[in-house]
Amino acid sequence: MMRKLGKLWLWIVYAFLFLPIFVVIAYSFNAAKYTSAWKGFTLKWYSQLFGNAALIDAVVNTLSVAALAASLATLLGVLAALCLKRTEFPGRQLLHASLYVLTVSPEMVMGISLLIFFISVKLPLGFVSMLIAHTTLGLPFVALTVLARLAEFDEHLVEAARAAIRAAGLEPEEVPVRGGTDGAVLSWKGLPCPNLGTGGFNFHGVLECITAERMDKATEVILNIVGLYARDPA
Numbered sequence: 001m002m003r004k005l006g007k008l009w010l011w012i013v014y015a016f017l018f019l020p021i022f023v024v025i026a027y028s029f030n031a032a033k034y035t036s037a038w039k040g041f042t043l044k045w046y047s048q049l050f051g052n053a054a055l056i057d058a059v060v061n062t063l064s065v066a067a068l069a070a071s072l073a074t075l076l077g078v079l080a081a082l083c084l085k086r087t088e089f090p091g092r093q094l095l096h097a098s099l100y101v102l103t104v105s106p107e108m109v110m111g112i113s114l115l116i117f118f119i120s121v122k123l124p125l126g127f128v129s130m131l132i133a134h135t136t137l138g139l140p141f142v143a144l145t146v147l148a149r150l151a152e153f154d155e156h157l158v159e160a161a162r163a164a165i166r167a168a169g170l171e172p173e174e175v176p177v178r179g180g181t182d183g184a185v186l187s188w189k190g191l192p193c194p195n196l197g198t199g200g201f202n203f204h205g206v207l208e209c210i211t212a213e214r215m216d217k218a219t220e221v222i223l224n225i226v227g228l229y230a231r232d233p234a
Helices: 002-027 044-050 053-086 092-104 107-120 127-150 155-167 181-189 212-231
Strands: none
Touching: 053 092, 053 127, 092 127, 107 127, 155 212
């Protein structure tokens, strides 16, 4: 019974949050100038909207700033989190604390501060200044989120992998990779990945076909990792 009441309450909350949005969408097709009464279906408001060049330019600029700022904030935030987590440098704790200050500072205060800064350095107000401002606002949230996940990561795994690779007579290479095709590159370099030989090499690149020598080295690395953990499970 309580479970059913919980689901009912959940739907009530969803309706409270999203029903007004659907009402606004429905009334956007209202022929009346005001939403006090329904006077028939029309598309004239949308024709006027798409005929307004200034408004379309504003939407394009908004979407461009949003996409670029989110991408830059993600990139810089991840790099900042890795730097704070894995390196020691003067002012590290102060920088870490400042991220929290930025997240709790009112956006109005941040906006005015950035405006004063842009004027003081004589940076023209426009697309670039908006991009910098929005990237600055988003960066601390990314950095703190990534830092929280890195805190759960066992750094001994990285050290064990390095030691195992060196024990096999190889020098570890630490470069950013993505999934999919990069898995084939890792296989080619000696670390077997799940996509090695998938589908009998159908629709796969030549880099997925590694030599027996490299496969032996990859096996040696894996055995070294197992040996390290057998001696020191912690």
